[in-house]
Amino acid sequence: MTVYLVRRLIQALFVVLAMSVIVFVGVFAIGDPVEILISPDADQIERERAVQALGLDLPLWQQYLVFLGNALQGDLGRSFVFNEPALKLILQRMPATLELAFGAMFLSILIGLPLGLYAGLRPNAPASKAIMAGSILGFSLPTFWVGLMLIMVFAVQLGWLPSTGRGDTGTLFGLHWSFLTVDGLAHMAMPALNLALFKISLVIRLTRAGVRETMLMDYVKFARAKGLSPARVTFVHVFKNILIPVVTVVGLELGSTIAFSVVTESVFAWPGMGKLIIDSINVLDRPVIVAYLMIIVLMFITINLIVDLTYSMLDPRVRLETKGT
Amino acid sequence: MAEPTLEVRNLRTHFFTRAGVVKAVDDVSFTVERGKVLGLVGESGSGKSVTGFSIIGLVDPPGRIAGGQILFKGKDLARISEEEMRSLRGNRIAMIFQDPMMTLNPVLRIDTQMIETVQAHRNCSTEEARQRARDTLGMVGIPSPDERLKSYPHQFSGGMRQRVAIAIALLHEPELIIADEPTTALDVTIQGQILAEVQKLAATTGTSLIWITHDLSVVAGLADDIAVMYAGRIVEKGAVSEVLDTPLHPYTAGLIGSVPSRNKRGEPLRQIPGMTPSLLNLPPGCAFRTRCPRAADACMAEPAIEQILPGREVRCFRPLTGAAEQAA
Numbered sequence: 001m002t003v004y005l006v007r008r009l010i011q012a013l014f015v016v017l018a019m020s021v022i023v024f025v026g027v028f029a030i031g032d033p034v035e036i037l038i039s040p041d042a043d044q045i046e047r048e049r050a051v052q053a054l055g056l057d058l059p060l061w062q063q064y065l066v067f068l069g070n071a072l073q074g075d076l077g078r079s080f081v082f083n084e085p086a087l088k089l090i091l092q093r094m095p096a097t098l099e100l101a102f103g104a105m106f107l108s109i110l111i112g113l114p115l116g117l118y119a120g121l122r123p124n125a126p127a128s129k130a131i132m133a134g135s136i137l138g139f140s141l142p143t144f145w146v147g148l149m150l151i152m153v154f155a156v157q158l159g160w161l162p163s164t165g166r167g168d169t170g171t172l173f174g175l176h177w178s179f180l181t182v183d184g185l186a187h188m189a190m191p192a193l194n195l196a197l198f199k200i201s202l203v204i205r206l207t208r209a210g211v212r213e214t215m216l217m218d219y220v221k222f223a224r225a226k227g228l229s230p231a232r233v234t235f236v237h238v239f240k241n242i243l244i245p246v247v248t249v250v251g252l253e254l255g256s257t258i259a260f261s262v263v264t265e266s267v268f269a270w271p272g273m274g275k276l277i278i279d280s281i282n283v284l285d286r287p288v289i290v291a292y293l294m295i296i297v298l299m300f301i302t303i304n305l306i307v308d309l310t311y312s313m314l315d316p317r318v319r320l321e322t323k324g325t
Numbered sequence: 326m327a328e329p330t331l332e333v334r335n336l337r338t339h340f341f342t343r344a345g346v347v348k349a350v351d352d353v354s355f356t357v358e359r360g361k362v363l364g365l366v367g368e369s370g371s372g373k374s375v376t377g378f379s380i381i382g383l384v385d386p387p388g389r390i391a392g393g394q395i396l397f398k399g400k401d402l403a404r405i406s407e408e409e410m411r412s413l414r415g416n417r418i419a420m421i422f423q424d425p426m427m428t429l430n431p432v433l434r435i436d437t438q439m440i441e442t443v444q445a446h447r448n449c450s451t452e453e454a455r456q457r458a459r460d461t462l463g464m465v466g467i468p469s470p471d472e473r474l475k476s477y478p479h480q481f482s483g484g485m486r487q488r489v490a491i492a493i494a495l496l497h498e499p500e501l502i503i504a505d506e507p508t509t510a511l512d513v514t515i516q517g518q519i520l521a522e523v524q525k526l527a528a529t530t531g532t533s534l535i536w537i538t539h540d541l542s543v544v545a546g547l548a549d550d551i552a553v554m555y556a557g558r559i560v561e562k563g564a565v566s567e568v569l570d571t572p573l574h575p576y577t578a579g580l581i582g583s584v585p586s587r588n589k590r591g592e593p594l595r596q597i598p599g600m601t602p603s604l605l606n607l608p609p610g611c612a613f614r615t616r617c618p619r620a621a622d623a624c625m626a627e628p629a630i631e632q633i634l635p636g637r638e639v640r641c642f643r644p645l646t647g648a649a650e651q652a653a
Contacts, residue, residue: 218427224383225422226442226493227415236441240432315432316477 008308012301019297020071023290024064032056033080033284054080067290076294077287081280086291090273094295095175096166097265097272101257103179103192105250108199113246115200116207121234123212131204138201147194147267154190162187164269191268195261199253206249210242217241244314251307255300328399330501330533331357331380336393336403338372338379347604349375349388351557354630355550357501362527362534364548364565366541366580368601372557373537377503379403380535381420382410397501416446419494423506425486429478435489436474442496461492465522484515491523498530505537520547541584545569553577556602556612559630563637573637573644575617611642619643 038050051057055066067077076087119128155163166187169176178184214220215238223237262274269275273292280288338350350372357363367373378384380395382402395402397418402410414420422428430438439458440451447454455474462470465488478486487507494502504523508516524547527534536548544551544565551568553561553576561574572578582595599616602608608615610625617624623642630640 218422218424219430221383222420222422222428222490223430223438225381225414225420227411227413227445228441229411229445232441232445237430237433241430244432316434317431317479 008305012305015301016294016297020068020290020294021064023293024067025060027286027289028060028063030281031284033286071294076291079280079285079288081283081285081288086285086287087295089276089288090292090295093271093273093276095177096270097258097261097274099177099179100188100191100195100261100264100270100272101254103188104196104199104257104261105254107192107196108203108253109246109250111196112200112203113207116204117211117234117239119204120208120211120215123208128208132208135201135204138197138204141197143194143198143263144267146197147191147264150190150194151267161190163190166271191264191270194267195257195264199250199257202249202253203246206246207242210245211238214238214241240314244311247310247314248307251303251310255296255303258299259296329356329358330398331535332394332396333376333380334394334396336376336379336395337391338375338384338388339391340388342387342605345605347388348557348607349604350379352630353393353554353557353559355552355559355562357533357535357550359500359533360527360531361550362524362536362548364544364551365535365537365554366539366544366551367554368539370601370604371554372604373554374505376554377420377505377535377537380501380503381414381418382407383414383420412446415442415494415499416497417499418501418503419497419499421487421490421494421502421504421507424510425483425490425507426510428490429486431478433477434474435476435478435481439474439489439493439496442493446497457496458492461495462489464495464526465489465492466518467492484511484519487511487515487519488522491519495526499532501533501535502527503535503537506539508543509538509540516543523547541569541580553580556607557604558612558640559638560613560640561638562630567637571645573633573639573646574613574641575619575643575645576613578645579616611640619645 033054034047034051034056038047042050048057055063058066070077074087075085078084079086079089082089115131118125119131122128151163154161164187166176166178166184169178169181169184171177172180178188220233220237223233228237258273260274261270261272262278264270265272265274266278273295277289277292279285280292333356334354336350336353337348340347340349353372353376355363355365365373365376375384375388379390380397380402384390390403393403397413402413429435436455436458439461440454443449443454443457444451449457458474459470462473467473467485467488473481478489481489487510491507508519511519520543523534526532536544538544548565551561551563551565552559553568553574555576561568561572561577563573568577569581572581576597579595579597583597585594597616602612602615609627611617611620611628614620614624621643626642628640628642630638632638633644633646
């Protein structure tokens with residue numbers, strides 16, 4: 001177990017390093033922030049001073065080494081725009097994105113699993129067919145459009161839910177969270193549902209496919225031959241087997257939910273990381289973009305590791321020890 | 326004679342598919358006495374497994390029991406509610422499946438899978454259930470059952486898993502065990518051990534067995550009676566020694582002829598020509614007619630199963646009766 005973890009961490013280190021090179025070069029290629037940051041009226045001397053202050057006069061590889069050196073000390077650079085550490089800017093907005101992403105995940109499991117289970121157990125029932133048709137909509141409707149429709153129906157016409165912002169926040173671990181207050185939850189409801197829609201559909205289809213496949217297995221028939229109640233067969237014998245693919249996909253989706261909540265955050269003016277990155281890309285605020293991408297990479301690596309660890313808990317055949325190899 | 330453990334009368338299990346009605350089991354009747362072993366023999370697709378599933382009430386749609394009676398201790402299993410059937414399943418009637426690699430749930434520990442079976446039918450504490458599970462594992466010859474209870478199925482070999490499955494079937498000392506080719510997937514040595522084990526258990530506990538198999542040598546050593554199935558019907562029925570020594574139905578004779586043996590060494594194996602007909606498209610008359618060496622015009626009609634010798638029933642217009650014919 002320990003050996004496995006150490007090995008995984010070393011691998012992770014290389015992934016981060018490789019990513020940092022790609023990100024750094026990529027962002028460098030997008031464009032020159034100087035053109036945007038410095039007023040067109042500035043003369044040559046002012047311009048050069050600014051370039052020097054930002055460290056943009058060095059060759060690319062030297063800029064990278066400086067960045068790497070600083071990064072090792074926990075400094076991912078200062079935002080050109082806000083003149084604050086990029087890391088701090090991102091971390092400030094992280095709770096908003098995290099609670100949105102986890103809210104969406106929670107919804108997708110809460111809604112997707114039972115619906116998928118039902119559709120899998122009763123594949124020919126009209127309700128199951130309606131669920132499956134609905135999941136196709138969930139897959140194919142564009143997120144931004146659904147977001148706008150949600151706002152139109154629930155905020156504008158019915159006036160039930162607020163359409164923008166995080167609302168009141170409560171404090172936990174020194175951070176502000178919307179889910180701790182009723183008003184915050186009301187603000188969260190629509191963006192979380194919007195973000196969850198695709199994932200609900202995904203979980204429904206995965207669960208249904210899993211149930212359909214597992215029901216045909218001999219061990220399910222054997223469980224029935226033992227005289228177990230249908231509930232026990234479904235919720236213990238079938239359910240534990242379908243959790244394996246569901247956990248994998250939901251886990252991996254969590255990463256992309258965090259990374260790509262950009263659209264939802266923009267539609268609902270949710271002040272999270274996604275909105276920050278869009279703003280930063282618009283003004284070519286390199287340190288923020290780089291720092292954001294590095295954090296997302298770290299997050300994906302962590303989530304993958306957690307998914308692997310969860311695997312070994314769910315499926316006894318997966319053992320993380322690498323014996324004799 | 327006491328009431329038989331199981332009496333199946335004119336059982337019909339049909340599958341209503343889009344392509345037509347598949348008569349997987351068609352007019353099957355047999356009796357299993359207490360403590361006796363019935364060998365149900367036939368090729369793949371002959372309906373022997375479906376017969377087993379019909380008895381235990383696990384025929385899934387589009388299949389269902391379309392007619393007949395399954396009298397278990399005088400009670401018709403084809404007529405009772407699902408809830409009542411469930412209280413018998415695993416309790417008084419147990420089933421063992423073919424592939425031991427597939428019958429145990431891979432993500433649940435052995436103790437979970439055994440204790441749930443005990444508690445499905447008996448109101449007892451988990452500790453008592455565990456005790457029962459441990460005793461039964463010991464009974465089927467699993468060493469250090471305490472440790473083994475905490476293992477997962479993948480930590481067992483195939484033979485061991487089948488022993489666990491048998492132990493699960495024995496937990497409630499059922500009156501009837503339906504064994505669906507339980508030794509087919511095992512090594513010959515393991516197969517021998519398991520057969521001996523099961524035979525001993527059946528003899529000591531008075532459990533009746535239906536042993537479904539395509540392996541005549543297994544039936545020869547284990548069963549008291551034999552029923553040979555072809556295309557959903559029983560074509561021949563009788564005591565094992567008599568049927569195997571002097572088969573009456575040409576199909577039975579063909580089956581026996583296709584078993585390799587030492588005294589037939591050097592001769593080409595006699596095989597039954599052709600293939601099992603599709604159950605959707607059975608030839609009219611005797612289903613075996615197209616492959617039968619003795620087929621005649623009479624066989625265009627449908628033969629009924631008849632007792633032509635004491636204790637011997639056969640579904641054939643032209644059975645192999647005379648001793649001369651036997652030798653041929």
